[in-house]
Structure formats: structure tokens, C-alpha cells
Amino acid sequence: MIKVSSLSKTFTSSIKEPGIKGSLISLFHRQKQSKEALKSVDLEIQQGEIIGLIGANGAGKTTLVKILAGIVHPTSGDVKVLGFTPWKRPNEYRKQMSLIMGQKNQVWWDLPALDSFLLLKEIYQIPVAQYKRNVEFLAETLMIKDQLKTQVRKLSLGERMKIELMAALLHNPKVIFLDEPTIGLDLSAQKAVRHFLREYQKEFRPMTILTSHYMEDIKELCPRVVIIKEGQFVYDGALSKIQGVLGDEKVVSVTTQSETFRIHVPRQDLANKTHQIFQEHDVIDLNIQDPSIEEVIESIMRTGVHTT
Amino acid sequence: MNWWKHVMLMELRKILAYRSDFWITFLGQTLIQLLVARSLWQMIFASEGVKVMNGYSLEMMNLYYLIIPIGTRMLSGENIGFVSREIYEGTFTRYLLYPISVFQYKTLTYMTYSLFYGLQLFLLYSLYRLFFTTSSITVMDFSNLLLGVGLFLLASLTYLLMAMLIELIALWADNIWTLIVMLKFFVTFLGGGFVPLTFFPALFQDILRWTPFPYLIQVPAQTIMGMSQSQDIFRAIALLLIWALIFMELIKIVWKRGEKQYTGVGI
Numbered sequence: 099m100i101k102v103s104s105l106s107k108t109f110t111s112s113i114k115e116p117g118i119k120g121s122l123i124s125l126f127h128r129q130k131q132s133k134e135a136l137k138s139v140d141l142e143i144q145q146g147e148i149i150g151l152i153g154a155n156g157a158g159k160t161t162l163v164k165i166l167a168g169i170v171h172p173t174s175g176d177v178k179v180l181g182f183t184p185w186k187r188p189n190e191y192r193k194q195m196s197l198i199m200g201q202k203n204q205v206w207w208d209l210p211a212l213d214s215f216l217l218l219k220e221i222y223q224i225p226v227a228q229y230k231r232n233v234e235f236l237a238e239t240l241m242i243k244d245q246l247k248t249q250v251r252k253l254s255l256g257e258r259m260k261i262e263l264m265a266a267l268l269h270n271p272k273v274i275f276l277d278e279p280t281i282g283l284d285l286s287a288q289k290a291v292r293h294f295l296r297e298y299q300k301e302f303r304p305m306t307i308l309t310s311h312y313m314e315d316i317k318e319l320c321p322r323v324v325i326i327k328e329g330q331f332v333y334d335g336a337l338s339k340i341q342g343v344l345g346d347e348k349v350v351s352v353t354t355q356s357e358t359f360r361i362h363v364p365r366q367d368l369a370n371k372t373h374q375i376f377q378e379h380d381v382i383d384l385n386i387q388d389p390s391i392e393e394v395i396e397s398i399m400r401t402g403v404h405t406t
Numbered sequence: 407m408n409w410w411k412h413v414m415l416m417e418l419r420k421i422l423a424y425r426s427d428f429w430i431t432f433l434g435q436t437l438i439q440l441l442v443a444r445s446l447w448q449m450i451f452a453s454e455g456v457k458v459m460n461g462y463s464l465e466m467m468n469l470y471y472l473i474i475p476i477g478t479r480m481l482s483g484e485n486i487g488f489v490s491r492e493i494y495e496g497t498f499t500r501y502l503l504y505p506i507s508v509f510q511y512k513t514l515t516y517m518t519y520s521l522f523y524g525l526q527l528f529l530l531y532s533l534y535r536l537f538f539t540t541s542s543i544t545v546m547d548f549s550n551l552l553l554g555v556g557l558f559l560l561a562s563l564t565y566l567l568m569a570m571l572i573e574l575i576a577l578w579a580d581n582i583w584t585l586i587v588m589l590k591f592f593v594t595f596l597g598g599g600f601v602p603l604t605f606f607p608a609l610f611q612d613i614l615r616w617t618p619f620p621y622l623i624q625v626p627a628q629t630i631m632g633m634s635q636s637q638d639i640f641r642a643i644a645l646l647l648i649w650a651l652i653f654m655e656l657i658k659i660v661w662k663r664g665e666k667q668y669t670g671v672g673i
Contacts, residue, residue, distance in 0.1 A: 109669065164669075164670050167503065168502065168503075169499055169502050169503070169668070169670040170668065170669060170670055171665070171666045187502060189505035189506075190505075192503060192504065192505035193505045195503070196503075197499075197503055199499075202496050202497070202499070203497065204497070204499075204500040204503070206416070206420070208420045208423050208424075209416065209419060209420065209423070213416060213419065214416075216412060217409065217412045217413065217416055218504075220408045220409035220411075220412045221409045221504050221505065221506055222504075222505065249423075
């Protein structure tokens with residue numbers, strides 16, 4: 099189980115005025131600024147549960163994941179994952195945990211994936227039979243069998259992400275942190291990764307925290323969501339409770355001869371509303387999208403769904 | 407500890423993965439440095455009109471500069487930025503996630519390079535002595551060669567710790583490139599990588615004897631050439647080990663501070 103109590107993290111960085119004057123001054127004196135990435139958050143996750151952590155850029159979701167994975171030390175508060183304090187990094191904990199980052203590579207670029215897997219087999223002391231079974235299962239489910247002997251740097255972004263997933267799951271972790279696993283992937287690759295994650299969750303029942311900017315990821319994989327805004331949880335509860343905002347609403351962007359505007363439209367009214375727009379305006383361009391994470395959060399705040 | 411073997415084999419595969427890079431560093435770089443040094447020292451010896459300068463004949467100087475390029479490459483192991491580059495790129499995070507010691511991992515990868523270059527040094531020096539040297543001033547002796555390469559390996563370990571100390575500052579500092587370049591320059595200069603230390607003032611040489619520098623480059627090179635006495639070799643081993651222990655203690659302090667400030671940049 100994961101238990102987070104009153105967890106806070108403050109980052110300090112130096113700031114510099116723009117221009118050459120600012121650069122010269124910074125040689126002698128630098129101003130410091132602090133940013134509270136997490137403000138006393140609490141969270142509990144049970145074995146087998148998968149939660150979606152959503153928030154705008156800079157909201158604090160990656161900081162939380164980094165602390166839980168043991169990469170970053172918190173400023174205050176307490177965390178226990180499987181009974182371990184993550185940032186002390188005991189090997190027993192690291193053997194049961196995995197962090198997958200959508201934009202960062204953990205396998206070795208200069209080598210074929212199978213070479214990296216063999217090393218990971220030794221590092222995690224995976225028994226031969228389990229290693230063979232897992233490589234087979236993961237490669238099959240991810241449909242990446244033919245690329246395992248190709249140098250990783252020569253693979254496409256989607257293929258590399260699948261290799262990253264394989265590398266991170268070879269040792270059957272009990273806790274998985276997925277930080278934007280579908281970022282930058284095309285639609286079919288996103289779909290394949292989502293399908294795989296669903297199958298893996300069904301098969302092995304790990305505790306999983308998923309952060310994503312794509313609402314599709316959250317809707318398909320996470321029965322429970324935590325929404326984080328400026329370092330604080332603004333919602334922690336069932337996805338179904340906010341399904342209206344996540345799934346039933348579309349954003350229509352309209353450009354006419356004289357103006358550009360955006361409106362939120364319930365899904366069931368979409369056909370009528372667009373018809374009405376075409377009748378009332380001289381439309382040049384019309385675009386229908388899912389609401390952005392920022393808009394979803396704003397909407398949830400507006401409709402008054404609060405932390406459970 | 408089976409992963410040790412796998413890490414070393416994987417590094418070896420990485421070294422051999424790029425064919426042109428391998429041949430350019432093995433032969434190209436070594437031969438160019440040797441030819442430049444050879445023509446310079448030929449001119450110096452000719453203008454001074456002497457056969458021996460500060461204990462070195464022209465032929466010994468040639469041998470010295472054959473050893474130095476590969477010897478310094480052994481010392482530099484995985485090359486500068488082997489930790490800081492990964493910290494800045496964000497890939498350092500993987501060593502914090504894997505259930506192994508980051509220091510063990512980095513030492514293994516570094517020493518794989520050193521061992522590989524050590525083998526190159528062994529081969530190139532043996533071939534050169536067999537086919538090109540005619541002098542009887544220094545006698546080709548495989549035990550000296552083995553001892554010298556062994557000293558270079560120990561020196562690589564000490565230098566690794568020295569470099570690690572600087573590299574880990576990247577855990578909180580935005581740019582440590584200048585520090586790394588300065589370290590490399592001082593080690594090469596004070597270790598006898600540019601000119602043998604016998605060309606330095608006597609007082610300066612006496613001071614240097616208590617630092618790790620002469621034992622990183624000059625003493626191993628001289629050992630290969632059969633110019634070192636056994637007491638020089640023992641002193642080199644003792645001082646390299648003492649300095650290695652000092653650097654290890656300093657690394658513990660830097661790591662303790664650094665890991666708390668590490669932000670996992672790039673992720």
C-alpha cells in the first residue's frame with residue numbers, strides 16, 4: 099500500500115534579470131526564489147489499484163511521482179510505499195518498483211533492447227524461466243517482437259516507448275509509476291500502449307499511478323482520479339463522479355469573418371449546436387476537441403466537486 | 407554479482423559498436439600525437455645539440471610519447487562528463503531506480519574502458535618495441551609492461567574517484583564543465599602528460615611527489631619503459647591508494663549533500 103501524509107516539497111532556484119546587465123549582476127549576486135511544488139498532500143492507494151493523477155503543467159504531479167519513486171527528497175511529511183521510505187532507496191523497495199517516463203529513456207540507446215533486458219535480468223535477479231516468460235508475454239502484447247534486436251536509437255518513438263515499458267516491467271513490479279507514458283505518440287501507438295497497460299493491470303494487479311495530459315488515458319485506465327492544482331489535491335475520488343466533465347463535454351472553437359470564440363457543449367447537444375452555429379454565423383473554420391486538462395480542472399472547481 | 411560481468415560486457419559492446427570511432431581513437435589519435443611530439447623533440451634535441459636531456463634520450467622520448475596518449479585515455483576511462491552529462495540529461499535517474507549501487511555501476515563502466523585501453527597499450531607498445539626500436543638503452547621487458555599497465559589501472563581508479571568528486575557537484579550546480587576541463591588539464595600537466603616531470607624545477611618535483619599527480623601518468627609510463635625502481639613503484643601504489651581513500655571520503659560528503667538537492671532534471 100502507498101500512504102502519503104502531509105507531504106510538502108519546496109524547490110529553490112536562482113533568478114536573473116534579463117539582458118546583459120542582469121547577466122553581469124548575476125556574476126556577483128543572485129536572487130533566490132522558492133516554489134512550493136507540493137503543499138501538505140495526503141494520499142492512500144491500495145494494492146491492485148490504478149489511479150490517474152491529472153493536473154496542468156507545473157501542478158506538482160511529476161514531483162509527487164519522483165518522491166514516491168525515491169528520486170527526490172521531500173521537504174517535509176511522510177511517505178510509505180510497501181512499508182518502505184522511498185528516498186532511502188533500499189534495494190528491497192527498488193526491486194518491487196518501476197518508474198516509466200514518457201520523455202526519458204532508461205534503456206541504453208547504443209544497444210539492442212535484448213542486451214539491456216539481459217542486464218536488467220541480472221540487476222533484478224530475475225529467474226531465467228520468469229525472464230523468458232515475461233519477455234515473451236510483453237513482446238507479444240506490445241507487438242514489438244521484431245524490434246528487440248535492433249539498436250534502440252534506430253527505433254521510432256512509439257517503438258522506444260514500448261521497449262521502455264518492457265524494460266520497466268520485466269521484474270513484475272508491485273508498484274508502477276507511469277509519468278506521461280503516451281506523450282508524443284501517434285494515436286495508434288497511444289491506443290496500443292493503453293491496451294497493453296489495461297491487460298497488464300488485469301494480469302498482475304500492481305499499484306499504479308498514472309499521470310497524463312491525455313484524457314483518453316485517464317478515462318480508459320483509471321477508475322479513480324486525483325486532480326492536483328498548484329501543489330494541492332482539489333479532487334480525489336471516482337472517475338464516474340466527474341465523468342460529465344471528462345466525457346460528456348466538448349469544446350467547439352469557431353472562427354467567423356469577424357470573430358473567434360470557444361464554447362463548451364454537452365456531447366448530446368453537439369449536432370444541434372454546430373448546426374445552430376453554422377446558421378447564425380458566417381463560419382470560416384470550426385474545430386471540435388476534448389477540453390484541455392486546465393479546462394477540466396477549472397470546470398470541476400466551478401461545479402464544486404471537492405476532495406473526498 | 408553476476409551483473410558486474412554483464413555491465414562490463416555491455417560496455418565493451420558499446421565501445422565496439424562504433425567501428426570508425428574505435429579505429430580513429432586506437433590508431434589515428436595515438437599516431438598523430440606521437441608524430442607531433444617526435445618532430446618537436448627532434449628539433450629540441452637538435453637545437454640543444456645533446457644526446458640526453460633530463461634523463462631522456464630522443465628514442466626514450468619517442469617511447470614516452472607512444473605510451474602517454476593511450477595511458478591518459480586509460481586514465482580518463484569513460485571520458486569526462488561520465489556522471490555530470492547523465493545528471494544534466496536526466497538519465498542518471500535510472501541508477502537511483504535500479505537496485506544496485508550507482509558507484510559500483512559507474513566504477514565498472516569506467517574501468518571497462520580503462521581495461522580496454524590497457525589492452526591497446528599492451529599490444530601497441532609490444533608491436534612498436536618488436537619492430538621499430540633498436541636502442542639498448544631500455545630493454546623490452548614484458549614484466550615491466552604488465553607492471554606499468556597495472557599501475558595505470560590503479561591510477562585510473564584513483565583518477566575516477568577524483569573526477570567523480572567533481573562530477574557529482576552537477577547534482578546541484580548548473581554547469582561544471584569548466585571544473586572538469588581544469589581537472590583534466592592539471593592532471594595532464596602535473597602528471598607529466600605534456601612533458602616529463604624531470605623538466606620541472608627540483609623543488610616543484612619534490613612537492614609533487616606528495617600529490618597523486620606523478621603517479622597518474624609519469625610513473626606508470628616510466629615503469630613500462632623500465633625506468634622505475636621498485637621503491638618508486640611501491641611509493642606509487644601506496645600514494646595512489648591513500649589518495650583514493652581520501653577522495654572516497656570526500657565523495658561521501660558531496661553525495662550526501664547532492665542527493666538531497668537532486669531534482670531529477672529533464673523528467
